[in-house]
Amino acid sequence: MHPELVDELAIEAKTKIIFYILDGVGGLPMEQGGATELEAASTPNLDALAKKSICGMLDPVSPGITPGSGPGHFALFGYDPVKNIIGRGILEAAGIDFPLKGADVAARGNFATIDKNGVVTDRRAGRPSDEKNRELVEKIRAVLTPQEGVQFFLETVKEHRVVLVLRGEGLSEAIPDTDPQALGVPPLEPRPLKEEAQKTSRLVKSVIEKAKGVLAQEPKANFLLLRGFAQHRRFKSFRQRYKLKSLAIAAYPMYRGLARLVGMDINPPVETLDEEISALEEKYADYDFFFLHYKKTDSTGEDGNFAAKVEAISAADAALPRILALKPDVLVITADHSTPSFLKLHSWHPVPVLLYSKMCRADGVEAFSERACISGGLGRMSTINLMPLALANAARLAKYGA
Amino acid sequence: MHPELVDELAIEAKTKIIFYILDGVGGLPMEQGGATELEAASTPNLDALAKKSICGMLDPVSPGITPGSGPGHFALFGYDPVKNIIGRGILEAAGIDFPLKGADVAARGNFATIDKNGVVTDRRAGRPSDEKNRELVEKIRAVLTPQEGVQFFLETVKEHRVVLVLRGEGLSEAIPDTDPQALGVPPLEPRPLKEEAQKTSRLVKSVIEKAKGVLAQEPKANFLLLRGFAQHRRFKSFRQRYKLKSLAIAAYPMYRGLARLVGMDINPPVETLDEEISALEEKYADYDFFFLHYKKTDSTGEDGNFAAKVEAISAADAALPRILALKPDVLVITADHSTPSFLKLHSWHPVPVLLYSKMCRADGVEAFSERACISGGLGRMSTINLMPLALANAARLAKYGA
Numbered sequence: 001m002h003p004e005l006v007d008e009l010a011i012e013a014k015t016k017i018i019f020y021i022l023d024g025v026g027g028l029p030m031e032q033g034g035a036t037e038l039e040a041a042s043t044p045n046l047d048a049l050a051k052k053s054i055c056g057m058l059d060p061v062s063p064g065i066t067p068g069s070g071p072g073h074f075a076l077f078g079y080d081p082v083k084n085i086i087g088r089g090i091l092e093a094a095g096i097d098f099p100l101k102g103a104d105v106a107a108r109g110n111f112a113t114i115d116k117n118g119v120v121t122d123r124r125a126g127r128p129s130d131e132k133n134r135e136l137v138e139k140i141r142a143v144l145t146p147q148e149g150v151q152f153f154l155e156t157v158k159e160h161r162v163v164l165v166l167r168g169e170g171l172s173e174a175i176p177d178t179d180p181q182a183l184g185v186p187p188l189e190p191r192p193l194k195e196e197a198q199k200t201s202r203l204v205k206s207v208i209e210k211a212k213g214v215l216a217q218e219p220k221a222n223f224l225l226l227r228g229f230a231q232h233r234r235f236k237s238f239r240q241r242y243k244l245k246s247l248a249i250a251a252y253p254m255y256r257g258l259a260r261l262v263g264m265d266i267n268p269p270v271e272t273l274d275e276e277i278s279a280l281e282e283k284y285a286d287y288d289f290f291f292l293h294y295k296k297t298d299s300t301g302e303d304g305n306f307a308a309k310v311e312a313i314s315a316a317d318a319a320l321p322r323i324l325a326l327k328p329d330v331l332v333i334t335a336d337h338s339t340p341s342f343l344k345l346h347s348w349h350p351v352p353v354l355l356y357s358k359m360c361r362a363d364g365v366e367a368f369s370e371r372a373c374i375s376g377g378l379g380r381m382s383t384i385n386l387m388p389l390a391l392a393n394a395a396r397l398a399k400y401g402a
Numbered sequence: 403m404h405p406e407l408v409d410e411l412a413i414e415a416k417t418k419i420i421f422y423i424l425d426g427v428g429g430l431p432m433e434q435g436g437a438t439e440l441e442a443a444s445t446p447n448l449d450a451l452a453k454k455s456i457c458g459m460l461d462p463v464s465p466g467i468t469p470g471s472g473p474g475h476f477a478l479f480g481y482d483p484v485k486n487i488i489g490r491g492i493l494e495a496a497g498i499d500f501p502l503k504g505a506d507v508a509a510r511g512n513f514a515t516i517d518k519n520g521v522v523t524d525r526r527a528g529r530p531s532d533e534k535n536r537e538l539v540e541k542i543r544a545v546l547t548p549q550e551g552v553q554f555f556l557e558t559v560k561e562h563r564v565v566l567v568l569r570g571e572g573l574s575e576a577i578p579d580t581d582p583q584a585l586g587v588p589p590l591e592p593r594p595l596k597e598e599a600q601k602t603s604r605l606v607k608s609v610i611e612k613a614k615g616v617l618a619q620e621p622k623a624n625f626l627l628l629r630g631f632a633q634h635r636r637f638k639s640f641r642q643r644y645k646l647k648s649l650a651i652a653a654y655p656m657y658r659g660l661a662r663l664v665g666m667d668i669n670p671p672v673e674t675l676d677e678e679i680s681a682l683e684e685k686y687a688d689y690d691f692f693f694l695h696y697k698k699t700d701s702t703g704e705d706g707n708f709a710a711k712v713e714a715i716s717a718a719d720a721a722l723p724r725i726l727a728l729k730p731d732v733l734v735i736t737a738d739h740s741t742p743s744f745l746k747l748h749s750w751h752p753v754p755v756l757l758y759s760k761m762c763r764a765d766g767v768e769a770f771s772e773r774a775c776i777s778g779g780l781g782r783m784s785t786i787n788l789m790p791l792a793l794a795n796a797a798r799l800a801k802y803g804a
Contacts, residue, residue: 002464002484009467052434359744361430361438361751364773377752377773379782381465388466392750399748400463401470401483402493 003080005400006388007241015329015394017244018280018290019076022316023069023255024298024339026351026370030306037297037306037341038352038369041313045320046333046368050354055365056378057350058386060337066348072336073258077291078242078387079235086261087173087230093163094257096155097269104232105171105200109154109162110179111136111221118186123179124160125221136214136221137162143210150203164207164226172197175204177227187225200229237263238289242391247283249276250293259291273315277322284326292323301339302346309341330393331356332386333368350380357393405482407802408790409643417731417796419646420682420692421478424718425471425657426700428740428753428772432708439699439708439743440754440771443715447722448735448770452756457767458780459752460788462739468750474738475660479693480644480789481637488663489575489632495565496659499671500557506634507573507602511556511564512581513538513623520588525581526562527623538616538623539564545612552605566609566628574599577606579629589627602631639665640691644793649685651678652695661693675717679724686728694725703741704748711743732795733758734788735770752782759795 027037060067060075061082070091071081086094089106100106111133113122128136134156144152150168157163174193180186190204204226211224238246240263248259249267256266265287267279273294280290296312323331334353337346352373363377374380378389391397429439462469462477463484472493473483488496491508502508513535515524530538536558546554552570559565576595582588592606606628613626640648642665650661651669658668667689669681675696682692696718702711725733736755739748754775765779776782780791793799 002467005463005467005484358434359430359742359749361772362434363776375777377459377776377782378465379459379776381782385465388464389750390466392466392468397466397468397750399468399470401473401488402490 003078006078006391006397007236009398009400010242010391011396011398012243013394013396015396016284016288016290017330017390017394018292018323018326018328018332019390020323020331020333021076021291021293022297022313022333022335023293023295024301024337024346025313025335026338026340026347026349027301027309028340028342028349030342036370037301037309037313039371040306041310041317043313043317043368045317046354047366049320049324049331049333049356050365050368050372052362053354053356053365054360054363054378055352055354055368055373055376057370057373057376057380058334058353058383059350059380060383062382063350064348066346067337068346069254069336070258073255075383076334076336076386077238077262078384079262080384084235088228089163089230090232090261091254091257092157092228093165094261095254096157096163097253097256098153098155098163098165099260100165100232101167102232103171105166105173106230106232107164107226108228109164109224109226111160111162112179112223112225113220114187114223119184120180120187120223120225121183122220123181123183123225127159128221130156130158132221133159133162136218139214140211140224143214144207147203147206148199152207160221162224166200166203170196170199171231172200173229173231175200175229178208179225179227187223190226235262239263242289242387242396244289245287246289246291247287248291248293249279250291251276252293252295255293255295264291273319277319280323281326297335298339301341302344304341304344306341329357330390332390334386353378353386355389355393360393405480408480408793408799409638411800411802412644412793413798413800414645415796415798417798418686418690418692419732419792419796420694420725420728420730420734421792422725422733422735423478423693423695424699424715424735424737425695425697426703426739426741426748427715427737428742428749428751429703429711430742430744430751432744438772439703439711439715441773442708443712443719445715445719445770447719448756449768451722451726451733451735451758452767452770452774454764455756455758455767456762456765456780457754457756457770457775457778459772459775459778459782460736460755460785461752461782462785464784466750468748469739470748471656471738472660475657477785478736478738478788479640479664480786481664482786486637490630491565491632492634492663493656493659494559494630495567496663497656498557498559498565499655499658500555500565500567501662502567502634503569504634505573507568507575508632508634509566509628510630511566511626511628513562513564514625514627515622516589516625521586522582522589522625522627523585524622525583525585525627529561530623532558532560534623535561535564538620541616542613542626545616546609549605549608550601554609562623564626568602568605572598572601573633574602575631575633577602577631580610581627581629589625592628637664641665644691644789644798646691647689648691648693649689650693650695651681652693653678654695654697657695657697666693675721679721682725683728699737700741703743704746706743706746708743731759732792734792736788755780755788757791757795762795
C-alpha cells in the first residue's frame with residue numbers, strides 16, 4: 001500500500017461510497033467446533049450480498065496485533081495505523097466528542113486519594129459517581145482561569161475519569177504521566193521532557209495545584225492525576241486525500257471523534273441503528289462517503305454475551321435492505337477489529353470484509369462469515385488497502401503511470 | 403519483497419525461464435453472475451497446465467491501483483514500480499522503439515496551432531496525417547544541427563505526436579511542460595527548474611525557435627509543444643541483478659522499449675503470436691530468460707470487445723503447446739494488469755498467475771481463470787514477488803543465511 005500514491009491518483013466523481021462498520025463483528029466459537037457469532041446469526045441479507053461481492057479477510061494492523069478503536073478505524077480510513085499514532089489524551093477527548101482544535105494538548109485525568117504524607121492511596125478515589133464527578137469538575141473549572149494566553153477545559157468522562165485540554169500558543173505534549181500507576185508513592189511531577197515543554201509544564205503544575213486547593217476538603221477525591229499527554233494534529237483530511245465529502249454517522253462519541261480527526265463532517269448524535277440509517281437517508285444527497293458505525297456488535301462481544309452479539313448481528317443484517325435501497329456505488333461491510341464473545345475483548349483475529357460494486361469481480365463466496373470469507377477474492381490483506389479498493393471501485397482513482 | 407536480497411542471492415544455472423505475458427488478460431463478467439473473458443474462452447491447454455502449476459492472484463502495484471504498462475511490466479520484471487518511475491518522455495521514446503542511451507533526455511511533442519497573437523488555438527493542429535507528420539519532422543530535422551555538443555533526434559509517433567530526444571553531456575530533465583494544456587493562452591517557456599537545467603533550457607528553447615521558423619508557413623501545424631521531459635537512466639540490468647541473459651520478444655514497440663530499459667536483448671520486430679513463438683524457438687538456445695509479450699488480450703479488452711478478447715485468449719491457449727514443447731524449466735503465465743472488456747480500460751483488479759516448474763508444488767487449482775486462481779497456492783500477492791519465485795523455481799537463488 002502506497003498512501004501517497006493513492007492521494008496523488010484520487011479524482012472527483014459522482015459516485016457514492018458507504019462503509020457500514022459492524023464494530024468488533026469478527027468472533028470465535030464458544031467451544032471447539034462450534035459456530036462463531038456471525039455463523040450463528042441469521043444473516044440472509046448479508047449472505048445474499050456476499051454472493052454478489054468480493055470478500056476476504058482483513059488484518060487491521062498486522063497479523064497478531066490487537067488494535068484499539070483508534071488504530072482499527074484509522075486503518076479503515078486508509079491512514080497507516082502505525083505511522084499515524086493517536087495519543088491517549090487525544091483519543092479520550094475524541095471519546096467524549098470534545099471538539100479539539102489546532103495544537104490543543106489533551107490528557108486523561110483521574111480523581112485520586114492521597115494521604116497526609118502525600119502518597120497515593122487510591123488511584124480512583126473510590127470510584128465517585130458521575131454526578132459527583134461533574135460536581136468536582138465544576139468546582140475546579142471555576143478556578144481554571146486562562147494563564148499565559150492558554151485556556152483550560154476540564155471535562156467529565158465518568159466515575160473518577162476526566163479529560164483536561166489546554167488550548168493556546170507554544171504548548172507541547174512532552175510531559176510525563178503524573179499518575180505513578182502504583183500505591184504508596186507520591187504523584188510524579190509534570191516536568192518538561194523537552195526544552196519546548198517548559199511552558200506546558202508550568203501550566204499543568206498550576207492546574208494540579210489549583211485542583212489540589214479546590215479538592216483539599218474532599219474525603220476521597222482530593223487529588224487529580226494526569227496521564228497520556230498528547231497534542232492534537234490535523235491529519236490530512238478525507239477531502240484533501242481522497243477528494244471525498246464525507247459524513248460520519250455514529251451513535252457513540254468515540255467514533256465521531258475519530259472521524260473528526262480525519263476531517264469528516266459529523267452527523268448529530270442519534271441513538272439507534274434505525275436512527276443512524278434515517279440520517280444516512282436524509283443526508284445521502286449531500287455527501288460522497290458515509291462512515292456508518294454500528295456499536296452493538298462490539299459491546300455485546302465485550303460483555304461476553306454470545307447470544308446478544310448474535311442478535312446484534314441479525315439486527316445489522318435486517319437493516320441492510322434500507323442501505324441497499326440507496327443504491328450506493330460501493331458498499332463495504334466490515335469491522336475495525338474482532339471482539340469474540342469468548343474472549344470478552346478486542347482480539348487480533350482478522351475480520352471478514354465484503355465489498356460490493358458493479359465491477360467488484362464476485363468470487364463465489366456464499367456467506368458473510370469468518371470461514372466463508374477466507375476463500376474470497378480479496379484474500380487476506382491489511383485493512384489499509386480497503387480505502388484504495390473502495391475508491392477504485394467508485395471510479396475515483398486515476399491510472400498510475402502510462 | 404526484498405529486491406536487494408534477491409540480487410545478492412542470484413546465481414548462475416543452466417535453467418531457462420519463460421514469462422508468457424498475456425497483456426491485460428484479467429477481466430470481468432459483462433453482467434452480474436456472468437463469466438469473465440478467461441472463463442468464457444476455450445483454454446484446454448492453460449487449464450491442463452494450471453493443474454500441474456502453482457496459481458494465484460497478483461496485484462501489479464497494490465490493491466486498488468490501476469497500473470499503466472510501464473509500472474505493470476516493471477513489477478513483472480521485479481523492479482519496484484513505485485520506486486522506479488519511468489518518465490513520460492522516456493516511455494514515449496520506448497513506445498516507438500527509439501534506442502535510448504546514457505543520460506538522454508526525452509520529451510513528448512505535439513504539433514499545435516498558434517494564432518497571430520501567439521496563443522494556442524489547437525493543441526493537436528487539426529490532427530495531421532501520419533504522412534504529414536513525417537514530412538514536418540523531416541523539415542525540422544534538417545535544421546536541428548548539434549549545438550553545445552548535444553545531438554537532437556525528432557521522431558514521428560503518429561498524427562500530431564512526436565518525440566524529441568536530446569543526447570549529450572550536462573543535460574537535465576528539470577524542464578517544465580511548454581504545452582499549456584489549454585487554449586487561448588500562449589505556450590509556456592522551457593525555463594530551467596533547477597540550476598543544472600540551464601543548458602537544457604537553452605537548447606530546448608532553440609529547438610522550439612527553429613521548429614517555429616520551419617513551420618511558419620504551415621496553416622495548422624505551426625508550433626511544437628513539448629511535455630513530460632524525462633531523463634533516461636540505466637536501471638540495473640537483468641544480467642546484473644539476476645545473472646540472466648534475457649531476450650524480449652514483443653510485436654509492439656512499447657514493450658520492447660520497456661524491456662530495453664532493464665537491459666534485455668530485443669528480438670527484431672515480428673507481427674503475429676506465431677512469429678513471436680518461432681522467434682522463441684529460434685533463439686531458445688541462446689538465452690536464459692524470455693519475455694514473450696502477447697498484446698491482443700489487452701487491445702481487445704480496451705476496445706470493449708468481449709468476444710474478440712475471448713478469441714484472443716483462445717489463440718493464446720492454442721499457442722501454448724509450442725511453448726511447452728521447449729520444456730522450459732519455469733514457465734510463468736500472467737499479465738501486467740487486467741483490462742476488462744466491461745470497462746474498456748486497464749483496471750485495478752488482480753491478475754491470475756500460473757507458475758509451472760517441476761518443483762512448483764501444485765495446489766489443486768483446475769483452471770486458469772480469475773475465480774479459480776483465487777484458491778491457488780500463491781494466494782494474493784504483489785507482482786514484484788514473481789521474479790524471485792521464478793528464479794527460485796529455476797534453481798537460480800542461493801540460500802539466504804546459514
